[in-house]
Amino acid sequence: MEFFKESGLLRVRLTDTRLDASRAPSCKQALIANVTDRPLRVLIDAAAVEFIDSSGLGVLVFLLKQMGDGGKIVVAGARPAVRRLFQITKLDSVFKFSDSLDEATLALGA
């Protein structure tokens, strides 16, 4: 997991191909260490992720809860299997999706 802060936008790049229960605790620790200022705009670059389970999803929900009130979060480049989990769990009502980083950046007004 990598973090970039650029002009009011926090970009979180998911670097592993799996975001699952075996990786969730270390990912959550990385968020605790790196997301400290309640960002209002977050872009999750999920292009590398091939598989996500409910524990991985829990990590992203934790990130959502670290954001400031009225914040906006966009997931870019998610594969169908990743999007599917958000649909099943109805979290696609909170997380927005974009096909590319450029589109996501635009959607976040950055």
Add this chain to the structure above:
Amino acid sequence: MKPPSPLAPDHATAVRLRLASNLEAVALAGAAVRDFALAAGLETSAIDDLELATVEAANNIVLHGYGGASNRRYALAINVALGEVRVVLSDTGETIPEAVLSAPTTAEWNLEDESGRGLAIIRACTDRMEYSRVRGRNRMLLAKRLPSPLPCSD
């Protein structure tokens, strides 16, 4: 004659694995189901669903059934029967409580919960899910229907 239960031991099982109860090994269970389902002819989205359901079920065994103990084992069996790809996970850990099995539905979720979605995801990702405890073993069946063959066009 009474038909055999899909949860009973099946001599026609095509794949049977014994897995260590650690989260790193859960990916192997998912990969085995993915490869088998692909060979059996499931469509891509159904394969994704069955892999996810298997991983959620295996996570439950490791984290809740065995309470995180990594020195236990559970079994994974995969076969095709009656037009379904069937995955059976069996373990000797704690049984899933009835109250947990029966709730919550997806409509009742708090979107801010970071956990507790596994069983509902399993249900959403399978055409049929059954759970029982037989002779000291918990058995969870996950079934996904194969697509119907296309009719001949001549």
